[in-house]
Amino acid sequence: MSLHTLLALFPFAMLACFLLYWAGARHAWGRRETAPPGDASAFAWHFFVPCRDEETVVGTTVDQLRADFPEAHVWVIDDDSEDRTGALVAARAEHDRRVHLVSRRRPDARVGKGAALNAAYAELDEYLPAGTDRSRVVVCVVDADGRLAPDALRLVGGAHGFGDPEIGGVQVSVRMRNVEDPEPLPERGRVRNAFARLLIRAQDMEFAVANAGMQMLRIRTGSVGLGGNGQFTRLSALDAVAAHEQRPWQRDALLEDYELGLNITLRGHRITHLTDTFVTQEGLPHLRRFLTQRTRWAQGNLQCMRYGARIAGSRQYKGKGVLETLYTFFQPFTHLAALLLTVVITAGLLLDGASLLPGSWPLALLFAAGTIVPFTLWGPAYRRAFAPDASRLTGVLWGLVLWLYAYHLFVVSARAFVRLLRGRNGWAKTRRNAEAVGIGPVAVEA
Template structure:
């Protein structure tokens, strides 16, 4: 039953790829040199903050950006909100000439985050004088609930960022700022809140160490990806994409940030990741909202597979960059294939049990227990080893035992990728590409849609 070469070889191949990728990411993270500061005054900074029904957070976000980065302009894109988002920003703009409100109205509005960012790009072009040195203008995308490190502009101005004229984009690390919230689900019981706290902690662990390591590894392969929060780009780089693609951000893309990075590299710009500065956001304590978000990311990843031929043939991608990017593209596909193989194996196991009896069927499986135990250890250990690194950098007050338990939880947490990939693939097959806004934690439960749009 288990003699099929495909059934035996494919899981081992995936595990080998995972271990190699993990080893490279861990080495890149733990051995990275500290980022050097540059001169933020050498650049003209513009924050883009896309908003749709964000009255719960937008005032705080704009206020912090202006207080921490007083020389920067803040462009808030109101994507035809039904709440007071536009009114709040308009009031701020009346007393602060560096706060700008970009109003969008249906039917042009609510067509995706990329379209909203393109609207701000158009407004910025009208605002700047014709003789502006667009290589020295930097656009930074911040989520409506985002809070940027006050030292971030100095970090991304340094020689590892825009101090290098070949760098067209910089992505900073992402943190969850509600990891220490004792009751993320107000009004719920202790069990639900314990799960919510762990879910937020896993998101912080995923982004601040695991994903940061992946991005630093991509820095070595020339394939760093841009994220939707804390994404810095030279205006001249956006211009080059607009010249080739008609607009910097692509309409309808569910991963408009990662797709922007692909276009940037294809046009010859380099992207850097700086792990020594950060942007913080709210971790999602609700399992349903979390799975909806990750389904969108998986579907967006699948959409980007169409760029594979261009990347393989591009002179701006080296061999390592091509391999890393294809590996990233194929992650949701690998999850789907793994699910299919598991279904086939269980079906074959059931047929054997029906024909030859349970003893014959399960006896063969049990005889492989040393191999299965070894594979389990090798699969779990990389996640567990992230725990002490996370403790060192993000939670030094916690014990080593707690950090190891967090690493074990990260292994369990990673299995959300399988249902997310399956749901994303199913949505693609059904032609469903619309999404409702992910509700902020500060919003009331009955305000606005949060589920996937039909």
Template sequence: MDLHSAIAVTGTVTAVIAVLSLVRFLVYWFAVSDAFWQDKPLEPGDVSRFTWHFFIPCRDEETVVATSVARLRDTFPGCHVWAIDDASEDRTRAIIEERAAHDPHVHLVARRRPDARLGKGAALNAAYRQLSDWLPADADRSEVVVCVVDADGQLAANALEQASAAFEDPQLGGAQIGVRMRNAGDPLPRPDAGRLANAHARWLARMQDVEFSVNNAGMQILRRRTNSVGLGGNGQFVRLTALDSIADDATAAAWPDDALLEDYESGLLMLLDGWRISHLEGTYVSQEGLVSARRFMTQRTRWAQGNLQCLRYLPRILRSKNYTFWGKWETAYTLMQGPLHILMTITTLLFMGLCFVDFTRGPTAFLDSAFAHLLLPSVFFLIAAGPLAMWGTRYRATRLPESRWFAGLMWGLGLWVYTYHLFVVTNRGLARIVLGRNGWAKTRRNAEALGIGPVAKEA
């Protein structure tokens, strides 16, 4: 095969992948869009019907843990807080111990090396085992609900009312609530930096808020229709008997110890076991959006790598009688995004490399052969901007209705640019798998990263 033929073949393959990806994306987007606008909050439930236990994984969290524990106890007086110190190297454990000494509803889950710092799943399992030992033998575990909250997470005041309404269904094993970035719009997210760095930090925090508030929320609402809702790390509610049903008999591990997406994997296991999972958009948990590009890419690489690890569940899901047809379709769509990003990256880079070699041989011939093959994929990439731009206008309508419509359009176009980070982090995740690098590293808080307050070491 000569060079021009190779360019034609790779260009055609790239165009075909682009077409299939676009059609797949548009079908999914229309389904998500329809579900998003028809969602309604639940009527408040009876909070007193259940006992509530908050798990807070803490690894070097002295900058936020005291405030988070106090807020949970003040907002939800009857709850129990289980703060998990994962062998922190700062004052995290001392802060928790001080609060626990004066409040019997605050519990320290102390972890020590070498059994500590093995991942968030392992930390949550330690709290699960300690809670099980603490509960009376005759406790009705079906009315015990665990909520996982990040150390910087802030639950809305109506979170338990919405969760109570959902858990009135005895077949409901878990529920995920919406996530928001409370520092979106912060005028100085990086007070130590210049104007350009602050502009980029503001944009990054805003894009994460748009992503979670409309794009991810719409996906979860669609998944509620297909019974394939995914659990997230922050703001997930889980019935204790559902955790019992998926816990490993030998290790009593309800969350996969070795997973980078232990939350999503535990949800998959519940669905495979016959439980239902719901998404509650009538309430939310807020967290800090990352304002450092490097830390953002580190976090998203871990997520992408975890998503690739979840591919091992796909055969079981496709064979499962507990998944509906549309649930299998939606889950396959989600899990196959990573491999598709990798395939598109490979074909695109190969095509561009061949075009570059052709260009060095003769610019005129290169332009004749490359233009036709570059045109179609470029058009499809531009078409994809339309639906994402509409997410920006919907974000404005639902979150910031006082803003101008032009701001919503710009947020949507920004989201279009922002989503292409997925190609980078997915390939980085694949590289880590190939190199056998499966360790879990904590994403440092903004205050730590910028040197505001005590600084904790990063693994």
């Protein structure tokens, strides 16, 4: 078989892998079980809230956590903020013994979220009395703009969560809190606001159904991933990782959350995902900030390749889990390969009207259908589960939006490779929607 033919068949091989993965996720989503509530009082709960210049949101987040979960402790990590973040939290800690301020200063501060979380882990370790049953202590990471559902602890502490002694970590679903905001960009005009609303809606669909379906599939393969918001872990599982890796969260990781999940699984603990409860966060209405965030995620995905050999040789990962995890690791590579191949095919058509395979237009149409239909089918599923008042046609249109939205993966994968080749491993904090427009994401080079 010639190189010419291999290049032509490569996209169909990638499409076959994608369709197989999508079918598994879609089936798992449709067969998901309802999680029973448990006894939240059987556990001691500690929230970690990493913050860097979060004065616009941190006060509301701390107040909500203390109001909805009065028996829990809230540890706010002020990563050398240049605004009033530390002062706002200190004022609350002065009158509430369950609010704790973890203050960090440069040069130790502003080197990544993982390092900030490790500082809170160290202070929690000092705070707990000797003899504490650390398997009954649960740490939950909540973003500075996060809002955890009031029923979260009951469900996370139930039989599908930490009620099962083998479970070391639980990830809850993530939703976009501003998905129904009629004007995400005030005074920016109707067209920009319409685009911003669609961008936020696509992020909500991505997390609520597409990513949730993927996590349901991962429950079956034993490779569930942890996210950065709504991430619950047993303290004993964090201890096991720290004993092997010197710290729970990796200091140089751009995806410190996902890497933590890999390490917890490698240490023999199971991780699960719950779709019956959730944490909300702000969807990003600005394309530039969105691409900056996703480029960091893509580059973090590339960093995870270093775990490939360990996972393939581990007894903790079964065959399906190894395949699923490696498939996830290789996503940026396949996106970049598809992007380069698209350029080659397009150049050939423009230069001499020739395609890589004779008579390939029917194949091109089949390929297009194979990429468009799976994304489109998530739209009606999302409508039924989260927006039943919307019309069926709206659900289909939302699915088409999700298909177009998915093309950002090619852009951010290319950007991630460029950053990697240039040796740029900096961590950029995403600006909150309520912050002044003139303040951009601040990158810290590692």
